[in-house]
Amino acid sequence: MDTVIHESGLRQLVGGTDVMREQLEHLVTMGDLPHVTLQVLPFSAGAVPALGAPFIILSFPDQEDPDVPYTDYLTGCVYVEDEDEVASYNLNYSALEQAALTPADSTEFLSKLAGEL
Template sequence: MRLWVVLDEAALHRNVGGAAVMHAQLQHLVAMAELPRVAVQVLRTSSGAHPGMLGSFTILKFPESTDPGVVYPEHRTGSLYLEEPWELKEHEIAFQHLQGLALGPSDSLSLLADAVEGLS
């Protein structure tokens, strides 16, 4: 299994739960980003408009060639699972654009570590 996350920089600064909670969450992000099968990229606020502005989404891919994958866009009123090949392709393209706009995993890890230090 592999996890690849593109995280908006604003999430690093939006204080939810107080300083202690934010500190613990950021420390956990750093620990997860250091795992070999996890990649975390931070999309800087200065990147401007980007494909993720329409909302968060998760792409689930499976090892079976007969199962092309599922997209789960997050929204307020319930669950939605997109399974049409064109829907999956559209979200894969959007994710590739987000990956290209975001800092690389190494620079993102440094930014996360700086955010943890800023709360210490």
């Protein structure tokens, strides 16, 4: 599983400082798993593709099944199956990965942020 989390989502205080610290520490633990790649997209990355438009790309082990991007909004959700749109989501995700901190730097960022709470 690969994920890129924007810094704003990590700094939004939800549930109090103890809960946030535990959540950040849990992300560090999950990021250490061999099948997880966790990256933080810092504020310093500036305006990036898909900013403010969160999405998930569902990929399947069988390479014959195409990726399916998923996004939700206030009153529903969308599964994207159009080939050109799927390609756009994959391109945007690649750009997010490139703009984000490395996994090692992301772990350091999360640990530091947890220590500040």
